[in-house]
Amino acid sequence: MHDYNLSLPEDFEDYEWEVTAKGYFSEAFLTVAKIRYRLNFYDAVRLQQEVDSTLESGTMFFEPNLLVIKAVDKVKIEEAVELLVRSGQTRFLLPE
Structure with a gap:
């Protein structure tokens, strides 16, 4: 068993449809080993x-702690985080 906590805003389910439509979400927090x-x-x-x-503007694209998933919804977010933790790849994340 892997001990971790995934935090989404309390009202996430109220606007999950909008997040899914936009295909982007950056208000998820994962806590592992404090x-x-x-x-x-x-x-x-x-x-x-x-x-x-970003490239058209002449710069480079960079996004820390980036996870690409099939659809940005609660189920896919939870599945991705479980896989991230279970696989040990959290060691590559940048802490807050």
Whole structure:
């Protein structure tokens, strides 16, 4: 068993549909071994749009603690976090 806590805003379910439509969410927090991380979720389409837009402006794209998932909804976020923790990849995250 892996001990961790995923925190989403209390009212997340009220606007989850909007998050899913936008394909982006950055208000998820993961705590593992007393270390807190802000996670940034994108779906593949939104990520490509962000990358293209940033590169067109002449800069580079960088996003710490980036997770790309099929759909940015509560179920997919929870599944991704479980996999992240279970696989030990949290060691690559940047803490807050």
